Amino acid sequence: MTDFPLYITAWAALILGTLLLVLAYRVSSHRRNKGILLGDNDDKVMRKKIRGHCNATEQIPMALILLGFVEYLQGETYALVIAIILIAGRLMHATYFNFDGTHWRFRLYGMLLTYTAYLFALLALLRALAF
DSSP states (O other): OOOOTTHHHHHHHHHHHHHHHHHHHHHHHHHHHHTOOSSOTTOHHHHHHHHHHHHHHHHHHHHHHHHHHHHHHHOHHHHHHHHHHHHHHHHHHHHHHHSTTOOTHHHHHHHHHHHHHHHHHHHHHHHHHHO
16 A cells, blocks of 8 residues: 555544534434424524534635645645644634533634634645745
8 A cells, every 4th residue: 555645634634524523413413302403493502503513514624625735735744733723723613612611712712723724724835836
């Protein structure tokens, strides 16, 4: 078997894909427990779980695409730093949306880390493509 060229991206996808699965399960589980068939049925907890899952599905795919390009064009060091920042941010964000009573700063810092990972990835790609 040959070396897989995007090892860090693959690990990040495994971790973040697992996170997406957990978030989806928590939405489905809450729906089942509360008998909510569609939407949020004006249930605040349901709405929060849905938004947490939706935000993850909005942010993670592009972040992984960028991470893959960075790893391929710039190497493992850049990719590892970006992956750690991204995963930490997504875990913090998910924690806020899935555990009652979690301080809002988890959401804030989770998104700041996610945006930081995006920015680093974009700058690394710009550097790779400009030179």
